[in-house]
Amino acid sequence: MQVFNEAPSGLQVAPHEPRILAAGYQIGVREVSFGQVHDKPSLMLALMSGLAITGTFGHNWDALYDVLTDPERLPDRLALLLCSYTQFRSHHPHLSLDLETALLDAQREAAAQGRQLWLLTEEADADPDAW
Template sequence: MMQVFSAPPDGLQHAPHEVRLLAAGHQIGVREVVFTAVHDKETLMLAFLAGLGLTERFGRNWDALYDVLTDPQSRPARLALVLCDYALFRRRHATLGAQLETVLLDAQRALAAEGRDLWLLIEERESDLRHR
């Protein structure tokens, strides 16, 4: 299997094992967003606030999320966003998940146009894999 960081980011991808170690070897920053407690837009925004280390000034809406993901002042040029427990969230909240993916993929495309990389990596727990 090809190593995910050997190619430019391409949509939502499965996180490799040892994602943090691999990212460090490629000099890619890693941030983790945990979806375990996400059940609505507000808790989704709180998950990003915590995962990205944002301040309480974060607007907690789609435009604000896009802005923080694409801000060259606060994000490294090469960033892997690890989406933990995402598959289960996506199954339970299809509409919210689709809205989020639109924002994430728009940010990924905008960054690629600037020569910057945003990997969107889905990390699944073993229990999630068994329930497919």
């Protein structure tokens, strides 16, 4: 099943070549790399970089939610590609739980606004034939 054929639903495994597939569906892609994240400050910096947040950002979960649900900041159809997320989640379970709460709340609010926010996990060393 092609992930972009369905409405976004929680965290989903990214398909092979997600950027190319998203382009075919006219879906914007933003990539957040978790490879160098080891605490909340480095997580917020990774999110700022991946989401291209400029200006003021509160470096907290509410600020992240606000960015992800603001139709002026992000496209109506967006895939947030979470790179190396499984490893991050296993090393930082409490931090990933807080992050997932903010992401899933934002996904639900985006849907209520008539927008789509896919949350896709991608592992750098994953075997593409396994998808």
